[in-house]
Amino acid sequence: MRRVVITGMGTVNALGLDVPKTLEAFREGRSGISQLNFRDVDRLTIQIGAQIHDWQPETWFNRQQILLYDKFTQFTLLAAKEAVEQSGLDFQGELGLSAGVVLGTAGGGLNTWDENYRVVYEEGKNRVHPFVVPKLMNNAAASHVSMEYGLRGPSFTVATACASSNHAMGLAFQMVRSGAAKVMLSGGSEAMLCFGGVKAWEGLRVMSRDACRPFSANRNGMVQGEGAGVFVFEDYEHARARGAEILAEVVGFAMSSDAQDIVMPSAQGAERAITGAMRDAALNPEDIGYINAHGTGTAANDKTECAAVAHAFGHHADQLMMSSTKSMHGHVIGGTGAIELLACVMALRDGIIAPTIGYEEPDPECALDVVPNTAREAKVTAVLSNAFAFGGLNAVIALRKV
Template identity: 45%
Template sequence: MTRVVVTGLGAVSACGIGADALWLAAREGRTAVRNVSFPKLPRQSVPKAARITDESFEMLLRGAQVRFQDRAAILALAAAREAVAQAGLTDADFGSQCGVIVGSGLGGAETIDRNFTKFIETPTARLDPMSVPKTMASSSASWIAMEWGVTGPTYCISTACSSSSQSIGLAADLVRSGAINSAIAGGTEALLFDSMFACWEALHVMTATECRPFSLGRNGMVLGEGAGVVVLESLEFAQERGANVLAEVVGYACTNDATDLLRPSAKGAADCMRRTLQRSGLKLSDIGYVNAHGTGTIANDQAESQALREIFGEGLDQVAVSSTKPIHGHALGAAGALEFIVTLCALREQIAPPTINFLDVDPRIGLKPVPNVALPFSAPAAMTNSFAFGGINASLVVALADRPN
């Protein structure tokens, strides 16, 4: 079976522009969650989110076509450019043997928000004539394909918070099957706008204080935005090009709880991790770090910790587990890709980033993640989880490419 490797990373997040900015913030436990305000939301009850700074976004606009691109597509293209540049792909490497799989939970939220606001305030006003192509969830994947002339399979996976993890997993499967030589894969999300934020407030899952996954006193998640993109290749293709291999994708699986649209299932999460590990061919003891979905909500953290205990048993105490969402925010459709990048970097440096804001172990779940300060570990592989609304689960296992067999 063809081995699938990662040769390029790209990210845009509230932590800054670039995969390095994301990883350094995660490793150092430096949060990008800030006070935000929404002028058209007079009763805003959640004061914080992980929003990309205006200065960073201004830099991205220099290479954008704002007439035709929503904020989500602009972020995706910036992340893809970084990943493709690091991979060293040339014009000859694209075409029909390259694919694009880039997901988004919603798509063009900025355009949706602006147009409906304009329509409500001034019904006779002319709306943006490019609204439809800008709001399509698949827009980002298409822009990436056009940028490099990728004529191979192109998909937009839209499965809420697991969108980009499934995108990376599906891309890896396509490469592993021999259907394509390489893929540009990941996800993007940008919905920190008045009407969208109001909808999330109405759901009552966000914290008004601090996001503290798995901790005693946790009371909700914090929204973020961003894009994460990786370049995947068959090992043979990467070696032929003389590419620098960063790591290997050895396991991926997805499951559906099929029980509840919003309440997570420990069984579904455990089934997903179990299948992923079976496909990887690794031993449980090979996993030294798990980047948890870890939203900081009471129900999610309880279900995930139960699932982790079911999979790892007593060995869970020897695995470094953390959630980095309090640092870069929950970027929804982009979350899995951002966390995949963090997981890969953690594996390469053998440093588990911390779960910041952690207070104490919740006796109801009995899990102590890496608390507040990064922790060294020694292992050849790491796992990252994405457990989404709709009961859609995805897990990925990444391993050191030069690990001993």
């Protein structure tokens, strides 16, 4: 079994179009949630989200590429570029044959669906662009990343709702650890902030109209976001041999299924994923200093997650720090775990714990240290990142300081 390390990371989200700006926002406890701005937003009940405003694809892509790339693919390619450049890897030759990409997304090319439904149903046109299918398919981002960098190894997309990118990164970790690949690009992306995307979520009645306040007693729902996060997972010996900067080590992964309800989470299912990740990493509860929580700001998630963590960690739960960065970058659905892993790397590498902003009132059912409102300096050597999805699908990743 090979050791697996992170040697590059990239992101695009409402807090910033790269990793340094995103980490700066984490340190400052800055919110990326604002008024939504797109066609027919006035018809929506929910009009806030963590939107990337003034997105100009022409800055990075030519006209032909834009015809092929839905927004979720554009986000992914920009994040992948940052991650690969930081890693210093060149995938020409033999390395490209043993490198691949696994990405997560829940909606795929939702903007493309939305635009073309309008063309056919609202405008009454009988033809759509011939690139609609390759633009909207869920594997489009993974395929374009593989083509951009010549990644000829395992390449595919995982769709497990809000756990998509954690499942993707867990699978990438397992491939490198097993020797199936030397390097994997992994993470996730989502671009659901369009009329149809927000209208669909409105129907669930879990959305906040004003702010995301995870674990606060007066929380009133989640807030959608958009963006991407991509990481370079690399064989430790390969990274060390080429003198790469190692940002963190990926040491464990576990997944579980509640097999219970399509939308209501189970504390038992979440707990099994948490304890499974620690077991896979050969870590004890007292080794974990920080958890990046799923922390959506809904009563169902927050109480269930706190109960799962309390049970999994026992008496050590009182010494844990756990925060939800969704309070800042919103819930990026299939891409959310990838953006949240940035906060885990920051905790290990920089000794800074990202806060849960918007926290106003203690909730006795969420009585953990949720790092309220202000970032904290703390030395931690091992962390977890939680993702619990609709359908009862749970995925937890463990990282360690190198």
